Amino acid sequence: MTLMLCYMLTPIHSSFDLWRICGIFFDLMNSSQIAALTPEAEDLSIGWYSRFARHPYYGKFGVNSGVMLMNLTRMRDFNWNGHINDYFTKYRLNITWGDQDLINIFFSFYPEKLYVYPCEWNFRPDHCMYRMLCQSAQDNGVSVVHGIRRSFHEKKHPTFSAVYHAMEAFQFGQDLEKDLLLPMLAGLINQSHSSCGKLAHVFTKRLEARIKNMKHL
DSSP: OOOEEEEEOSSEEESSOHHHHHHHHHHHSOTTOOEEEEESOSOTTTOHHHHHOSSOOSTTTOEEEEEEEEEHHHHHHTTHHHHHHHHHHHHTTTOSSTHHHHHHHHHHHOGGGEEEOOGGGGBOGGGTSSSOOOHHHHHHOOSEEEOGGGTTTOTTOHHHHHHHHHHHHOOTTSOHIIIIIHHHHHHHTTOTTSTTGGGTHHHHHHHHHHHHHHHTO
């Protein structure tokens, strides 16, 4: 039996059946890949790892561990815990972001073990606070909103806070359009003064498409 886990660092919000979506990405992983993650950045001039890391990291940008798919069976077979413990011993004085840095170190040495999926599935303030830095969210809309650094609650991230409060108030079984989409749009309408607020449409694009599809069933 193969054990698989879809890990999400809270607070996370999504307008999708995440377990179904996780299953799709698990199916896209090849037989050697043990985990799936999104990129930490898409621009070297702004990416944290490309500017500040004092340890090895995955690829050009590193990866973010906020939403992580794990094939636990393969990880155990590859001695994941042993590798991570060894990297902690070697790099403990050089890491800043704890487990995320250790995960990056691991996949810097074993890049073939990682499946990378689009940043729209782990959308953070970093993706829009200066300019749009997640092309898949620009094209398809945001699928998972990651409220890092208290961005759901801090006044300096009003767009993320508006999305959070709309989703927090929504109860399963309520009408998606009347009880989720419209309150979310109302919260976002006055956020055009912020960089992320100017891109508010990407936060509702996926939800609007889902509601439209449901009306045609």
